[in-house]
Amino acid sequence: MSALEERELQDYYEVEWDDINSELKAVLVEKKGKEESEIDRIHEEFARIIAENRGKPEALIEVLHQVQELIGFIPKAVQKEIAKGLGVSPGEVASVISFYAHFSEKPKGKYKIALCKGTACYVKGSAEIIKKIEEKYGIKSGESTDDGMFSLEVVRCLGACGLAPVMTVNGKAHGLLNPEKAINILEKYRKGEIKEG
Numbered sequence: 001m002s003a004l005e006e007r008e009l010q011d012y013y014e015v016e017w018d019d020i021n022s023e024l025k026a027v028l029v030e031k032k033g034k035e036e037s038e039i040d041r042i043h044e045e046f047a048r049i050i051a052e053n054r055g056k057p058e059a060l061i062e063v064l065h066q067v068q069e070l071i072g073f074i075p076k077a078v079q080k081e082i083a084k085g086l087g088v089s090p091g092e093v094a095s096v097i098s099f100y101a102h103f104s105e106k107p108k109g110k111y112k113i114a115l116c117k118g119t120a121c122y123v124k125g126s127a128e129i130i131k132k133i134e135e136k137y138g139i140k141s142g143e144s145t146d147d148g149m150f151s152l153e154v155v156r157c158l159g160a161c162g163l164a165p166v167m168t169v170n171g172k173a174h175g176l177l178n179p180e181k182a183i184n185i186l187e188k189y190r191k192g193e194i195k196e197g
């Protein structure tokens with residue numbers, strides 16, 4: 001066994017899996033219907049990420065990217081292990097996650113809505129659209145619907161100001177919106193009438 005493999009194995013056992021397991025199982029297996037083997041795959045990969053970055057606080061953002069990609073969200077128990085592994089405080093990990101819209105502590109929906117509240121969109125009524133989506137689906141920015149269908153992020157300028165007000169759904173832009181038009185589009189996604197962008 002190479003030194004790196006030995007180190008990874010040691011790090012694997014240093015990670016406290018119990019809390020992580022219950023958070024992952026509740027979402028991935030019970031809500032999203034994934035196989036339990038998916039959790040084993042996450043264990044191995046997560047242990048590798050921690051092993052490669054142990055004691056490197058400067059790698060925090062890169063590690064968060066990798067973990068967000070791996071799991072799809074960064075639950076509290078995972079944040080704790082990242083903090084321990086890299087040697088930063090749990091508060092620092094939590095504040096980086098809440099600062100960047102790309103990271104999320106809770107699982108995102110099948111359809112990720114990014115609704116622009118930049119200046120051009122705001123003056124053309126994006127606040128009304130946000131309100132309508134919040135009322136219709138019972139979610140606020142950073143949250144997901146209970147059925148896992150939609151998650152909402154309110155963002156600044158999507159770079160398509162000529163189409164204001166704009167939202168993207170899984171990266172696909174929809175512009176010149178009003179509240180009714182936005183809901184119509186989202187309901188088409190729900191029914192599978194618009195394919196993922």
Ligand code: FES
Nearest residue numbers: 116118121158160
């Ligand atoms: S302000 Fe909304 S796309 Fe630029």
